Amino acid sequence: xxxxxxxxxxxxxxxxxxxxxxxxxxxxxxxxxxxxxxxxxxxxxxxxxxxxxxxxxxxxxxxxxxxxxxxxxxxxxxxxxxxxxxxxxxxxxxxxxxxxxxxxxxxxxxxxxxxxxxxxxxxxxxxxxxxxxxxxxxxxxxxxxxxxxxxxxxxxxxxxxxxxxxxxxxxxxxxxxxxxxxxxxxxxxxxxx
Numbered sequence: 001x002x003x004x005x006x007x008x009x010x011x012x013x014x015x016x017x018x019x020x021x022x023x024x025x026x027x028x029x030x031x032x033x034x035x036x037x038x039x040x041x042x043x044x045x046x047x048x049x050x051x052x053x054x055x056x057x058x059x060x061x062x063x064x065x066x067x068x069x070x071x072x073x074x075x076x077x078x079x080x081x082x083x084x085x086x087x088x089x090x091x092x093x094x095x096x097x098x099x100x101x102x103x104x105x106x107x108x109x110x111x112x113x114x115x116x117x118x119x120x121x122x123x124x125x126x127x128x129x130x131x132x133x134x135x136x137x138x139x140x141x142x143x144x145x146x147x148x149x150x151x152x153x154x155x156x157x158x159x160x161x162x163x164x165x166x167x168x169x170x171x172x173x174x175x176x177x178x179x180x181x182x183x184x185x186x187x188x189x190x191x192x193x
Contacts (some may be wrong), residue, residue: 001005001022004139006059007044007115013173017178018042024124027123027151028106028126029149030150030151031104031126031143031147031151032104034146034150035102035104035128035143035147038102038143038146039102040102040103040104040128040130041101041102041103041104042104042105043088043092043103043104043105044088044105045082045085045087045088045107046082046087047082047107047108047109047110048075048079048080048081048082049079049080049081049083049087050079050080051079051080051081052078053073053087053090053091054080054082054083054084054087055067057090058086058087058089058090066091071083072111072112072113073110073121075106081110081117082109082110083109083110083111083139083157084109084125084127084146085105085106085107085109085125085127086127086170088103088105089103089105089127089129100131100132100135101129101130101132102128102129102130103129103130104126104127104128105126105127105128106124106127107124107125108122108123108124108185109122109123109124109125109143110122111123120182127168128143131145137170139174140172141160141172144156144160144174148183149177152176152179155175155182156176156177157172157177158174158175158176158177159175160172160174161173161175169185177193178192178193181193
């Protein structure tokens with residue numbers, strides 16, 4: 001018996017698995033989904049920025065020590081690859097004077113870090129800010145708690161501790177317990193738990 005070369009185009013085909021969004025994109029989307037119902041707007045800023053908006057208008061003048069840890073890639077004497085997404089904050093506040101604002105900004109940032117397993121020259125940063133007459137520190141704490149509980153679960157241990165940043169006062173850092181070692185210390189959390 002001779003084999004037929006006919007193909008039945010109505011046969012069920014093999015399902016090809018589709019890809020997923022990058023894990024960083026998924027986390028950013030979860031944060032957006034948490035903050036947009038609270039009235040936050042998403043704003044994208046430029047990756048190429050002037051020294052004025054990247055440093056000077058954020059209270060980091062040329063002789064400030066924070067310039068060293070934010071050393072970046074200059075394209076010419078004034079243009080550079082942004083070192084943080086905070087450049088967006090200044091531009092939004094300048095174009096919306098005396099208005100209450102709730103903004104989220106994320107994107108690639110660049111620093112001349114020594115490359116190793118935990119550092120690279122380019123990474124993704126997400127930040128938000130809220131300004132207004134009735135805004136206080138409890139708004140910041142409540143917003144951060146909401147985001148962390150959404151990402152890690154309601155019972156996951158977190159802590160707030162005072163810190164210094166040259167452009168905000170008061171300033172805090174937030175720690176979440178390591179998901180791998182549950183606070184005992186491991187290579188992933190650098191033994192910090």
